[in-house]
Amino acid sequence: MSDVAIRGVDLVKHYEHGLVKALRGVNFEVRAGERVAITGPSGSGKTTLLHLVGALDDPTSGRVEILGEDVAAVRDLDRLRSQTLGFVFQLHHLIPNLKLWENVALPTYPLGISRGERRRRAVELLEAVGLGARVDFLPVKCSGGERQRAAVARALVNEPRILLADEPTGSVDSLTGESILSLFEWATAERGVTSVTITHDPAVAKRADRVLRIVDGCLAAPEG
Amino acid sequence: MLALRNLLRRKLRSLFCLTQIAVAIAAFVAIVGVTTGLRAQFYELSQVFAYDVMIQARGASSPMFSRVTPEEVAAIKAVPGVEGVSLRGFYVTLAKGRPQPLTFLALEPGGELLQRYAIVRGRSLAPGDGKAVLIGRLMAEQDGLEVGDELVLGYDGDQACEIVGIFEPPIKDVPFLAGQAIMSMEHYEGFYTLKPQLAVAHTKLGGRAADPAEVRRAHVGCEAVIPAIEAAAPRQRARTILSFLDSFKQAELVDSFAWAISVLAALVSGIGVANTMLMSVFDRTREIGLLRAIGWSRLRIVGMIQSEGVLLAIGGGLLGLPVGYVLIFLSQFLISHGWLQVSLDPLLYLQAVGFALFIGVVGSVYPAVRAALLPPTEALRYE
Numbered sequence: 001m002s003d004v005a006i007r008g009v010d011l012v013k014h015y016e017h018g019l020v021k022a023l024r025g026v027n028f029e030v031r032a033g034e035r036v037a038i039t040g041p042s043g044s045g046k047t048t049l050l051h052l053v054g055a056l057d058d059p060t061s062g063r064v065e066i067l068g069e070d071v072a073a074v075r076d077l078d079r080l081r082s083q084t085l086g087f088v089f090q091l092h093h094l095i096p097n098l099k100l101w102e103n104v105a106l107p108t109y110p111l112g113i114s115r116g117e118r119r120r121r122a123v124e125l126l127e128a129v130g131l132g133a134r135v136d137f138l139p140v141k142c143s144g145g146e147r148q149r150a151a152v153a154r155a156l157v158n159e160p161r162i163l164l165a166d167e168p169t170g171s172v173d174s175l176t177g178e179s180i181l182s183l184f185e186w187a188t189a190e191r192g193v194t195s196v197t198i199t200h201d202p203a204v205a206k207r208a209d210r211v212l213r214i215v216d217g218c219l220a221a222p223e224g
Numbered sequence: 225m226l227a228l229r230n231l232l233r234r235k236l237r238s239l240f241c242l243t244q245i246a247v248a249i250a251a252f253v254a255i256v257g258v259t260t261g262l263r264a265q266f267y268e269l270s271q272v273f274a275y276d277v278m279i280q281a282r283g284a285s286s287p288m289f290s291r292v293t294p295e296e297v298a299a300i301k302a303v304p305g306v307e308g309v310s311l312r313g314f315y316v317t318l319a320k321g322r323p324q325p326l327t328f329l330a331l332e333p334g335g336e337l338l339q340r341y342a343i344v345r346g347r348s349l350a351p352g353d354g355k356a357v358l359i360g361r362l363m364a365e366q367d368g369l370e371v372g373d374e375l376v377l378g379y380d381g382d383q384a385c386e387i388v389g390i391f392e393p394p395i396k397d398v399p400f401l402a403g404q405a406i407m408s409m410e411h412y413e414g415f416y417t418l419k420p421q422l423a424v425a426h427t428k429l430g431g432r433a434a435d436p437a438e439v440r441r442a443h444v445g446c447e448a449v450i451p452a453i454e455a456a457a458p459r460q461r462a463r464t465i466l467s468f469l470d471s472f473k474q475a476e477l478v479d480s481f482a483w484a485i486s487v488l489a490a491l492v493s494g495i496g497v498a499n500t501m502l503m504s505v506f507d508r509t510r511e512i513g514l515l516r517a518i519g520w521s522r523l524r525i526v527g528m529i530q531s532e533g534v535l536l537a538i539g540g541g542l543l544g545l546p547v548g549y550v551l552i553f554l555s556q557f558l559i560s561h562g563w564l565q566v567s568l569d570p571l572l573y574l575q576a577v578g579f580a581l582f583i584g585v586v587g588s589v590y591p592a593v594r595a596a597l598l599p600p601t602e603a604l605r606y607e
Contacts, residue, residue: 056517056600082519089604093514097233098226107518154518 005162005194006030006053010062013048013217022048024217025062032067032161035188035195037208045217046198047166053196054087054164055080067161082110086155086193090167092147094139094154101126101135104154111158125153129183145176152183156191163187163195169204181207227531234504238536241500245540245583246547248486248493253548253576254555255482260572263479266469267436268395272340273465274433274442277306277453279423282461287314292423292460299456300425305449307429310337311420313412320376322367327404328357330412336426341406346371346389349408355415356388362402364390375405383415425453425462439466490583493540497533497587505529505595512595513603522596529595533588534581541580545573 006029013023022045030036038046051057052064055077064071066084074080081087086107094103104122113121123135129149131142139147148168155163163184169177181204187193197208205211213220231238279300284290292311301309313330331338333349341348344361357375364370369387377383385407393401412418427446433439446464453462505512512525 051601054517056604078516078519078521080519081517087517089514093510093604095511097229106515106520110519110521110524158519 003032004029004065005032005034005067006196007065008049008053008062009065011049011052011059011064012061013045013052013057014060022217023052023059026214026217026219028212028219030194030196032194033188033192035184035207035209036197037205037211038196038198038214039200039202039205039211040214040220042200044214046214049214050164050166050196050198054085078110082107083158084161086158086160086163088148088152088155088163088165088168090170092139092144092151094147094150096139099136099138100131100142100150103139104150104157106154107158121157122153125157126150128186129153130179143176145172145179148172148176148180149183152180152187156187156193159191161192161194163193165195165197167198167200169199169201174203177201177204227528227535230504230508230528231532231535234507237500237503241496241536242540242543244496245493245537245580246544248489248583249541249544249576249580250547250551251489252486252579253545253572254551255485256575257548257552257572258555259479259482265395270439270465270469271433272394273424274439275426275428275431275446277425277427277446277450277462277464278468279425279453279457279460279462280421281459287312287421290421291419292421292457293419296457296460297420297423300423300453300460303425303449303452303456305427305445306425306453308336308426310335310424310426311409312337312422312424313409313418313420315407315412315416315418317377318379319367326363326377328412329404329406330409330418330420331406332409335409336429337424338406339430340394341391342394343389344392346387348389348391349406351408351410353388353408353411355383355385355411356408357385357411358389358391358406359387360402360404361390361392363405366403423460425449486579490579494583494587497536497584498590500536501529501533501588501591502594504532505591508595509598509603509606512598513600513606516598516600517604525596526592529592530585530588533592534584537580537582537584537587538577540583541577544580545576548576 008026008028011023011026014021026045026049038049040046048057052059053066055064055066055071055074058072066080071077071080094100095106098106101119101122104125105118108118108121123132126132126135129152131146131149131153134142134146134150139150142150148171152168165184168180168184172180184195184197185207188195197204199205279292280287281290281292297309297311300306311332315328315330316325317328319326331349333351333353338348341358343358349356349358359369359375369375371387371389373387375385375387377385391406393404395401409420413420427442427449431442433442443464443466450462450464454460515525
């Protein structure tokens with residue numbers, strides 16, 4: 001098993017037929033179990049980098065390795081996204097007509113497990129993130145912080161090795177943001193999850209083991 | 225389960241779509257029910273009269289304007305291959321207490337044609353019966369008449385007849401035929417001073433073809449005697465039942481029209497499903513992006529959207545089936561007064577369900593594929 005959870009090699013990403021150069025040759029590594037924050041000004045390429053790492057988009061050139069495997073060579077990217085990676089977005093993206101536990105269980109559908117097992121896993125996670133009393137609530141009945149915590153539970157339900165978060169505290173108050181970060185730390189400590197978090201918030205970056213700063217599509221000098 | 229919940233999220237939109245499908249299914253059931261009934265009726269006619277040659281005066285635009293004389297009947301009876309000849313008259317009159325006119329057939333007591341009518345109560349007509357009549361089962365039920373009751377006929381209501389029997393027509397489940405009455409040829413000619421309009425030459429007595437192959441064989445046999453019949457009665461034109469039915473080209477036209485309407489209805493409701501599902505996909509773009517991001521395959525997304533389309537179609541079908549039957553009922557009893565025979569067999573149910581599924585599957589193909597092909601990164605950014 002590779003000690004490196006994520007490796008980006010010469011990552012270049014162009015949009016609009018090369019008119020927009022989002023990434024200009026980024027090289028980086030994230031070790032297994034490490035908590036890395038990615039910072040940088042708006043439009044610097046942070047989200048693009050996260051999408052490449054999350055196998056949601058293809059690089060124009062260069063490669064991404066997840067747990068030692070080149071993503072471009074992975075035959076079943078859906079499986080990789082479902083079982084190895086977990087995503088948390090700035091907006092919770094919970095489906096409004098599904099109960100909290102059903103939202104959390106969404107990544108388990110491709111696993112083909114029974115409804116009972118799906119519920120068991122989802123409820124276990126919801127309890128772990130402090131939402132045991134909200135299991136059967138619809139998202140509309142929950143606060144913004146509760147919804148975002150449910151989104152973290154959804155990202156962790158398939159026990160991924162890597163958690164990718166795009167401004168997870170960007171749309172919640174500082175208290176809720178604190179609880180979200182605590183969940184990330186819990187996931188790293190209890191489950192050995194590697195996390196990569198995009199943030200504008202220096203307080204969030206400060207909680208990471210290491211900070212990668214991106215400016216104009218390039219990695220700035222290492223920090224942390 | 226997820227598909228159903230998604231549909232329930234936008235209840236009004238789903239309801240509109242359901243209604244659209246229901247209308248298409250109702251139209252399909254009603255139209256196909258009627259045309260299938262018509263076809264079945266024609267097929268049974270071809271079975272019952274398979275061994276018969278219909279003889280009608282040349283130039284008569286309908287049997288009403290045809291006449292056949294006793295001399296012609298005698299000449300036709302002498303044609304080799306003709307085992308018997310029956311006469312038929314047709315008369316429309318009013319009956320007391322009955323709002324719509326009553327159609328009478330005039331047949332010969334003991335004749336081959338009359339024997340094809342099964343007597344369900346009372347007895348058949350016998351020679352010398354005078355003003356005795358038979359009435360159809362449906363007429364007996366609708367008018368509350370029984371054997372032994374009096375039927376007062378004529379535009380002045382002055383011709384009293386006795387109902388001696390109730391019959392079931394040789395072609396089953398045809399409301400029009402079961403609503404007729406039969407008088408004896410003797411009564412028809414003597415009291416009303418009318419003449420037989422049609423002669424039917426039987427190439428086989430008591431023959432009813434069992435299947436289409438036998439219908440065709442009998443047709444060939446009948447065709448063989450037609451030249452001799454027309455030579456024996458030059459004023460008359462002879463036709464087999466198949467060539468007689470061939471003259472009803474409008475039946476095929478109605479059939480084609482029915483399918484054209486059904487296809488049009490399917491197209492319109494298919495577009496309705498596509499529109500509903502497409503709007504739903506647009507509304508849920510970010511949601512679909514999220515599902516792709518958390519590992520849902522394109523196939524699973526297609527399955528989800530198609531399931532929603534199929535569920536809508538099944539719901540519309542379940543709603544449309546009873547509406548279709550109500551339409552059939554209304555057309556049968558309020559518009560056609562029982563003249564229409566309709567098909568209500570289970571095959572029509574299956575066809576309607578298949579039709580609904582077709583609408584659902586085809587209508588949701590494009591929205592499903594569109595949803596599946598959404599790049600997750602773009603879908604997640606969608607506003």
